[in-house]
Amino acid sequence: MNSERMDNRTFVITGASSGMGAAMSRDFAKRGAKIAIFDLDAEKAGTVTDGIARDGGIARAYKVDVTNAAQIESATDKVEEDLGPITSWVNSAGISRMVPFLNTSEELLDLTVGVNLKGTFLCCQAAIRKMLSHGGGVILNICSLSGKKPSSWQTAYCASKFGVLGLTQAIAKEFADRNIRVNSICPGIVPTEMWDRLKYEYAKKRGLDPEEVLPYFEKSIPMHRLVDLQDIINAAVFLLTDNSSYLTGQSINLTGGEWMD
Numbered sequence: 207m208n209s210e211r212m213d214n215r216t217f218v219i220t221g222a223s224s225g226m227g228a229a230m231s232r233d234f235a236k237r238g239a240k241i242a243i244f245d246l247d248a249e250k251a252g253t254v255t256d257g258i259a260r261d262g263g264i265a266r267a268y269k270v271d272v273t274n275a276a277q278i279e280s281a282t283d284k285v286e287e288d289l290g291p292i293t294s295w296v297n298s299a300g301i302s303r304m305v306p307f308l309n310t311s312e313e314l315l316d317l318t319v320g321v322n323l324k325g326t327f328l329c330c331q332a333a334i335r336k337m338l339s340h341g342g343g344v345i346l347n348i349c350s351l352s353g354k355k356p357s358s359w360q361t362a363y364c365a366s367k368f369g370v371l372g373l374t375q376a377i378a379k380e381f382a383d384r385n386i387r388v389n390s391i392c393p394g395i396v397p398t399e400m401w402d403r404l405k406y407e408y409a410k411k412r413g414l415d416p417e418e419v420l421p422y423f424e425k426s427i428p429m430h431r432l433v434d435l436q437d438i439i440n441a442a443v444f445l446l447t448d449n450s451s452y453l454t455g456q457s458i459n460l461t462g463g464e465w466m467d
């Protein structure tokens with residue numbers, strides 16, 4: 207871990223009861239940030255905040271469905287009462303399924319686009335309303351390699367993540383002169399809980415054993431390894447601090463050399 211501090215900063219991190227969001231929450235709290243977790247799973251979010259508190263950090267969990275604007279708005283107000291002005295926001299809540307295009311139900315399309323794209327959209331609105339009222343801030347959207355590279359059986363997911371990149375760029379342009387920066391990262395495969403189910407779905411697509419799926423990806427990536435949570439943290443810290451003060455509307459590919467555009 208580098209020594210960059212995040213004192214006097216209040217973060218909202220969505221989807222942080224698990225995976226990348228949880229890892230960023232723990233790391234940023236150690237750097238001095240106050241962390242508000244927005245997640246559907248309040249119990250798991252509480253486990254993350256309890257762990258942060260045991261390590262001497264400050265964190266609160268809020269049960270929020272990121273597809274619900276009213277829940278986001280009221281939790282955002284509560285965060286400012288509890289932890290002070292929101293300076294920083296990470297949108298990590300997301301879902302992913304692998305299903306052939308013609309078998310993708312309208313329900314799965316609505317859920318995927320709802321959480322990944324609409325959820326990011328609504329959370330950026332809530333973040334920016336607060337940030338404008340206290341002089342600026344910084345937002346990071348967790349996009350995906352699937353926001354740039356098409357994958358069969360992931361049409362709803364790709365559509366939602368390509369949308370997140372467009373959204374990130376448009377918001378970045380609109381608020382560039384108001385001291386609000388908005389960037390994204392596009393990771394390849396990060397072995398979080400998301401892959402507990404995806405490995406079965408991908409195994410079906412390729413005719414593999416589920417336990418062969420992650421090693422199969424490792425072989426095909428130029429660096430021959432998957433994305434580590436520390437890779438996510440390193441890129442996030444860069445994009446969320448003044449180290450990247452002239453960057454907005456950008457996306458960093460964390461793909462071990464697999465994708466370069």
Ligand SMILES: NC(=O)c1ccc[n+]([C@@H]2O[C@H](COP(=O)([O-])OP(=O)(O)OC[C@H]3O[C@@H](n4cnc5c(N)ncnc54)[C@H](O)[C@@H]3O)[C@@H](O)[C@H]2O)c1
Binds near residue numbers: 272300302393394395
């Ligand atoms: N794991 C990967 O390989 C990978 C790669 C690229 C991008 N991503 C993206 O990174 C982000 C984080 O993924 P992860 O691997 O940490 O996943 P994860 O499944 O471990 O965590 C996702 C979190 O989102 C929460 N969530 C889901 N729907 C929600 C909703 N409606 N409201 C609030 N919270 C909700 C879940 O409860 C969970 O805590 C996602 O946006 C995902 O699409 C993941």
